[in-house]
Amino acid sequence: MSSISQACCSIPPVVSKGYEPKGEYTTLNGLKTYVTGPESATEAILLIYDIFGFFPQTIQGADILATSPRRKYRVFMPDFFEGKSADISWYPPTTEEQTQNLTTFFSTQAVPPKTLARIPGIVNEANKTATSGTGYAKWAIVGHCWGGKIASLSAGKDNAIFQAAVQCHPAMVDPADAAEVTVPMALLASGDEPAEDVAAYQANLKVPNHVETFASQIHGWMAARSNLEDGEVRKEYERGYKDSAELFGGAPVKAGV
Helix, strand or coil, X not given: CCECCCCXXXXXXXXXXXXXXXXXXEEECCEEEEEECCCCCCEEEEEECCCCCCCHHHHHHHHHHHCCCCCCEEXXXXXXXXXXXXXXXXXXXCCHHHHHHHHHHHHHCCCHHHHHHHHXXXXXXXXXXXXXXXXCCEEEEEEECHHHHHHHHHCCCCCCCCCEEEEECCCCCCHHHHCCCCCCEEEEEECCCCHHHHHHHXXXXXXXXXXXXXXXXXXXXXXXXXXXXXXXXXHHHHHHHHHHHHHHHCECCCXXX
16 A cells, blocks of 8 residues: 556446445444455455445445455445434535534534544454454555544554555544654545645645645535536546555555655
8 A cells, every 4th residue: 555646547437326335234343334345355444434424425435445456455434423424415504403413413423532442443353354364464544524534533643553544525624633644645635625724734744645636526526425427526536536546556656655
């Protein structure tokens, strides 16, 4: 797992609607978890979904990451919200009720310390399923939206698990977090993330990194809010996952990674 390059890299065909998941659900450390990718894979990815939980676009993304052209991964996406994800109709909020619903959700469900505390247990249980009998040789973490914050914090100074990290249209971008990151990091921003925060985050990174803004895309274009029936969205969705796959696939350096 290393870096992004301009090298040609393909991903499985993206389905605009009616996607059929390739993985299955199991329980890991008490959490329902979507698992996809070859059982024989020797490397793994922890995927942190956005606030809307298990959505077809996010599940398809997990399946794409599991079938990188260069390597095969076992991908694990736990339900940290335990069936109580946010309603997609709340975002972006247009009423006082929707605003209150989101505020309550972020203060009770999408609480980073609560999630971070559960990750070691998830990884430990997942390692027990590896066919090697000794766990997965390498782990990476990918986070969408709120999950981008989790990926950033998980790659910090106390990180003893992950060898690479990717943030997709991350929420709560904090340049102070970047200074603590210890592994190669990619940040794929939408046009909705504050450009000054993204630039400051990259400036504070002390590790190989790839930071790119997909200016035509909305917050959530690689996850639940992606309208894959729109040609431009689909193209950028594919490009985002291609970049992520190349980071993990050991491609030559692009823009510093």
